[in-house]
Amino acid sequence: MEKIDKNLLGIPEPTLRRIPKYIDLLKRLKSSKIKYISSKIIADKLNLDSIQVRKDLAITGTIGKPKMGFELDELLTALIHTLNWDNLNDAFLVGAGSLGSALIGYKGFASCGLNIVAAFDSDVKKVGTLVNEIEILPVDKLTDMIKRMHINIGILTVPEDEAQATADEMVEAGISAIWNFAPAHLKLPKEIIVENAQLTQSLGVLTHKLAKKLNSEIAPINNFKKF
Amino acid sequence: MEKIDKNLLGIPEPTLRRIPKYIDLLKRLKSSKIKYISSKIIADKLNLDSIQVRKDLAITGTIGKPKMGFELDELLTALIHTLNWDNLNDAFLVGAGSLGSALIGYKGFASCGLNIVAAFDSDVKKVGTLVNEIEILPVDKLTDMIKRMHINIGILTVPEDEAQATADEMVEAGISAIWNFAPAHLKLPKEIIVENAQLTQSLGVLTHKLAKKLNSEIAPINNFKKF
16 A cells, blocks of 8 residues: 555655766766665765665665665666656757856756757847857747647746746746746746756855854854844 | 754754745845735745744744734845855856856856855866956866965866866865765765755756656556566
């Protein structure tokens, strides 16, 4: 029964976020000609809890052999399949500024199931130029092309004040999932998958910890409460 | 007593990751001339649990007024202070590829306490060129300049196979915190703050959910276990 529930509920997000780490590690080990691997060794190499790793790997359905562990190739294939990274998903990117251009040119996405097939911008000076061999198209063609090409993923790298309107347009045209790099909180229908790239969230953790470490001016909570 | 414990333990990471969202929202509301805000309204606008939001905001030490809520400016200032975003932290970036160049040119970092003061690359063709008015320096100057300028933050945008060696060099020279964009798991001394930017983690969640939504080829867990 437990298996059925898990399936219905889907894979927990923290597990999904660890899977790319497992994939990275297994690819590196594979290039070192390693054939079998245990969850204990994976946990050690990634500084994770080994019970957690065992649970995560169980989700793929791969079964390890006693004393030998998992067959590395089989486990890697199953992990890649779990994220659907064995399929290429076509995506449109809107906002060909510096971050957008970097994403267009990022070669690592192909192994993560992502294929940026076209990019759009509202700036007439950018339209028609090439960024990493992809021509920047005018944003007023976005709706038509999403419909015509049945695109499911939209990557949003526009400025904050254009984010909601662009996302609305994507959804209206039939996009199912938005990867949002704009510093904006999008209000969209519940069935739309929104994944925020959270650059500034990541940065906030770093700057806070650094300030604490350096004994900077941050007042302790108790003193701070008094002002 | 509880307050002291919280202070000793530090702010939980999930709270730290939500603070940039609060800051974004409050900045937007501020520009609409709103003076007071309740944790309930913040929770509604960000689709968060209102008890969670109240707990998060309590960490800043700001106290709301009955029936009026928090004074918006005071709360915003306290949140920014919690992340130390009211100070500019000088950072060096290593790896001036497309992602590195995008980060150099990203204008949003100044309001997040980050100031990229120099960038380095091992490619002699890149050295000496300007990216968004910052000159790319040869990577063999990295150690000296970190020491000379007392730089605390290193941003790592090198390829995977150069990541560990570059991180080691940063740490050796005195860097306290590394913002890692390389698809590599860094092994560093425990006292070094490492924050992984997790682009592919974010993408994995998206592609998995999309596959599930589209009823794609992903086999249900129960069937998958049999092969």
